[in-house]
Amino acid sequence: xxxxxxxxxxxxxxxxxxxxxxxxxxxxxxxxxxxxxxxxxxxxxxxxxxxxxxxxxxxxxxxxxxxxxxxxxxxxxxxxxxxxxxxxxxxxxxxxxxxxxxxxxxxxxxxxxxxxxxxxxxxxxxxxxxxxxxxxxxxxxxxxxxxxxxxxxxxxxxxxxxxxxxxxxxxxxxxxxxxxxxxxxxxxxxxxxxxx
Amino acid sequence: xxxxxxxxxxxxxxxxxxxxxxxxxxxxxxxxxxxxxxxxxxxxxxxxxxxxxxxxxxxxxxxxxxxxxxxxxxxxxxxxxxxxxxxxxxxxxxxxxxxxxxxxxxxxxxxxxxxxxxxxxxxxxxxxxxxxxxxxxxxxxxxxxxxxxxxxxxxxxxxxxxxxxxxxxxxxxxxxxxxxxxxxxxxxxxxxxxxxxxxxxxxxxxx
Amino acid sequence: xxxxxxxxxxxxxxxxxxxxxxxxxxxxxxxxxxxxxxxxxxxxxxxxxxxxxxxxxxxxxxxxxxxxxxxxxxxxxxxxxxxxxxxxxxxxxxxxxxxxxxxxxxxxxxxxxxxxxxxxxxxxxxxxxxxxxxxxxxxxxxxxxxxxxxxxxxxxxxxxxxxxxxxxx
Numbered sequence: 001x002x003x004x005x006x007x008x009x010x011x012x013x014x015x016x017x018x019x020x021x022x023x024x025x026x027x028x029x030x031x032x033x034x035x036x037x038x039x040x041x042x043x044x045x046x047x048x049x050x051x052x053x054x055x056x057x058x059x060x061x062x063x064x065x066x067x068x069x070x071x072x073x074x075x076x077x078x079x080x081x082x083x084x085x086x087x088x089x090x091x092x093x094x095x096x097x098x099x100x101x102x103x104x105x106x107x108x109x110x111x112x113x114x115x116x117x118x119x120x121x122x123x124x125x126x127x128x129x130x131x132x133x134x135x136x137x138x139x140x141x142x143x144x145x146x147x148x149x150x151x152x153x154x155x156x157x158x159x160x161x162x163x164x165x166x167x168x169x170x171x172x173x174x175x176x177x178x179x180x181x182x183x184x185x186x187x188x189x190x191x192x193x194x195x196x
Numbered sequence: 197x198x199x200x201x202x203x204x205x206x207x208x209x210x211x212x213x214x215x216x217x218x219x220x221x222x223x224x225x226x227x228x229x230x231x232x233x234x235x236x237x238x239x240x241x242x243x244x245x246x247x248x249x250x251x252x253x254x255x256x257x258x259x260x261x262x263x264x265x266x267x268x269x270x271x272x273x274x275x276x277x278x279x280x281x282x283x284x285x286x287x288x289x290x291x292x293x294x295x296x297x298x299x300x301x302x303x304x305x306x307x308x309x310x311x312x313x314x315x316x317x318x319x320x321x322x323x324x325x326x327x328x329x330x331x332x333x334x335x336x337x338x339x340x341x342x343x344x345x346x347x348x349x350x351x352x353x354x355x356x357x358x359x360x361x362x363x364x365x366x367x368x369x370x371x372x373x374x375x376x377x378x379x380x381x382x383x384x385x386x387x388x389x390x391x392x393x394x395x396x397x398x399x400x401x402x403x
Numbered sequence: 404x405x406x407x408x409x410x411x412x413x414x415x416x417x418x419x420x421x422x423x424x425x426x427x428x429x430x431x432x433x434x435x436x437x438x439x440x441x442x443x444x445x446x447x448x449x450x451x452x453x454x455x456x457x458x459x460x461x462x463x464x465x466x467x468x469x470x471x472x473x474x475x476x477x478x479x480x481x482x483x484x485x486x487x488x489x490x491x492x493x494x495x496x497x498x499x500x501x502x503x504x505x506x507x508x509x510x511x512x513x514x515x516x517x518x519x520x521x522x523x524x525x526x527x528x529x530x531x532x533x534x535x536x537x538x539x540x541x542x543x544x545x546x547x548x549x550x551x552x553x554x555x556x557x558x559x560x561x562x563x564x565x566x567x568x569x570x571x572x
Contacts, residue, residue: 003430007323010428018428019475023482024489025421026433026535031490033414038502038516040408042571044557045564054411055418056539061207062419063543067426068214075427079289082431084532084541086548091537094530095555097522103560103567105519108534109435109527110483112520117484118491119499122516129520130436134443136521137528141460148529156547166545167214173542174211178204181412193572203412 002076027114036115038106038122045103047191050184057177064170088151105129226323241316242331243303245340246358249365252276260300264315265307275305275337276369283311286318296324305330305337342366407494422543429475432540436527438480440464441471476536504571515570530555 004010005018033055034040043049070076102108105126107115112130115123141148159169227235235241251259252275261278263270270280281291283306295302296319304312304327312329319327330337339345344362347355408414425432444464448455448471455461464471471477491497503512527533530552532541538556541549564571 002427004428006430015429015475016473016478018425019478020482020485022421022425022428022433023479023484024486025424025482026418026479027483027486027488028490029409029414029417029421029486030483031487031496032409032494033411033418034408036487036491036496039504039571045560046568046572048572051408051411055415056534058203058207058412058415059418059422060539060542061211062416063422063426063432063539064545065207065210065214066419066423067543068219069210070423070427072214072217072219078544080430081426081544083544083546084537084548086546086551087531088551090529091531091548091551092555094526094528095537095552096559097526098530098533098552099526099556099559100563101519101522101524101526102534102556103519103563104570105516105523106571107516107519107523108556109439109523110433110533110535113435113480113483114487117487118497121499121501122503122512125513126516126520126523127439129517129522130439130524130527131443131520132517133521133524133526134436134439134528135447135524137525138440138443138447138458138460141458144529145459153547157545158547158550159545161547165215165219167211167217167219169545171211171215174207178208181204199410200412203416 001074002070003080006080007077026110027117030111030114031118035111036118036120036123038115038120041108041111042103042106043193047187048193050181050188053184054181057173057180061170061174061177064173068167068170083155083157086151086153086156087149088153090148090150093147101133227321232317232321235320236317241320241327241329243328244331245337246361246365248275248303248330248337249341249362249369253365253368258300260294260302262294262302262304263306264304264311269307273334275334278305281315283315286315295319295327296322298326300326302327303330304328306333307335308333341369419543422540425479426543431475432536432543433479434476434532434536434540435480435483436524436533437474437476437536439524440528441474441477444471507570511570 001007001009005012005015030036034051035055040049041052044052067076067078067081071078098108105112107123107126109127109130112123112126116127137144157166159166162169248259248261252261259277261275263274263278263280264283264286265280266282266284267280270278270282274280279294281294285291286295304315306312306315309329309332312333316327316329332340341362344359344366347359409417422433441464444455444461447461448465455465488497501509501512503509523533527536530537531548532538532552534552534556538549538553542553543549
């Protein structure tokens with residue numbers, strides 16, 4: 001039956017309303033988790049607070065499991081779910097630039113909007129930076145278009161690369177995540193910070 | 197038990213379950229048996245050889261002929277502009293864009309109508325639209341278009357009009373007929389309406 | 404004042420359910436920087452329509468029948484503003500402030516925030532999605548791009564953490 005909009009079970013007109021409702025849930029959860037604080041987010045990289053790791057991986061795993069079970073029960077047609085295409089070069093370099101932006105600015109785009117919503121001025125400045133960054137990209141696009149398009153692997157899935165089932169790969173991710181959670185908690189004990 | 201432990205145990209349990217069950221790779225059928233029966237009885241999926249001949253001659257850009265026979269047969273003979281998608285591989289993802297779309301009218305054909313109909317049934321049950329079957333298949337195509345038989349002199353006028361058209365079409369398509377194509381005798385063949393569907397993939401995801 | 408945040412694992416499960424809801428209804432995941440792109444494209448189109456028509460980049464999003472502001476991500480991000488505000492209001496965290504490590508000045512914090520934003524904006528376009536759009540959503544659908552993005556983002560941030568430690572600890 002799902003996904004409902006691409007299958008025209010509910011009309012396209014509802015899609016933007018759904019987006020808005022999903023956004024409310026997204027913003028609410030991020031804020032409740034503490035992602036509206038850059039010092040909490042940056043704690044990930046200094047070991048004093050690994051909430052990013054915990055929320056991010058638990059969220060990804062929950063959605064992975066949800067999609068696989070929904071597909072198993074015939075509730076969702078995974079071939080109609082968007083899978084972001086892999087372009088090796090631009091994905092890696094883009095990720096590296098984003099990583100640098102993360103440690104400099106202490107936010108990522110989603111969390112900065114969430115933080116701006118509760119009045120964080122540093123987050124608003126960060127968002128201003130994103131606008132500039134996107135604008136720079138748009139203006140320099142003619143120069144980097146070739147690189148942007150290089151190394152295309154299509155909508156490739158990880159378990160297909162390794163030749164194992166999606167379910168088994170998910171189990172491996174869960175085990176890896178639980179080990180990382182444990183390490184994160186050890187790090188929080190090792191480099192504790194009281195007030196931030 | 198703390199929230200954390202409940203979540204951890206839940207994730208491990210679900211992870212083990214999903215790792216052990218086989219993946220659901222079946223393509224879900226979108227139509228129920230009852231809906232399918234109605235469609236089959238309606239026979240609205242058939243297009244006649246005359247109609248197809250006319251679309252080919254007029255180079256109708258929305259026509260897409262699909263040959264569901266095996267590649268050998270396709271090599272030997274196929275209709276002008278046809279693509280070969282053998283019945284055995286019709287579910288391959290590479291053909292999905294051709295078979296599941298909202299801009300063209302696909303006409304499936306095989307030698308008779310058995311294989312083309314089998315293909316059509318599968319595609320229809322997957323919810324794909326705009327697929328049709330060439331009535332009578334290639335055999336009937338040869339009988340009617342390539343080697344049209346003159347009707348007996350007692351036949352009604354329409355039969356003669358049809359024959360004239362077929363003879364002309366046959367000439368244009370390289371069959372045994374002759375003469376230039378005149379305007380089709382029975383007016384413009386009514387074309388099945390193409391159901392315009394939105395591209396089914398989410399248009400653009402990501403950031 | 405010590406603010407009380409939700410249990411991170413519970414928050415993670417809820418985040419996963421929100422993401423799953425997006426997949427189930429719209430067939431797509433979450434995102435953030437795409438909304439910024441819509442705004443930038445629209446703004447440039449208003450200021451310099453000829454420029455956008457001639458550019459390979461802008462012409463993908465503006466022109467006949469294209470409405471960049473009626474994009475899924477734009478509405479989603481408006482929702483994030485509302486959701487974040489509601490959560491902050493419920494938990495008593497609404498206040499204007501420049502949050503920074505006490506060892507640095509607010510001005511320094513803002514300069515670094517702007518620089519980080521610029522890099523993130525640029526990188527998110529090059530990498531076809533930010534932390535939420537590419538990494539989180541991509542991982543949920545088991546895409547290679549999702550896992551590569553995640554490792555590149557977090558790996559780089561870890562690698563550079565030592566050099567920027569004065570800003571944070």
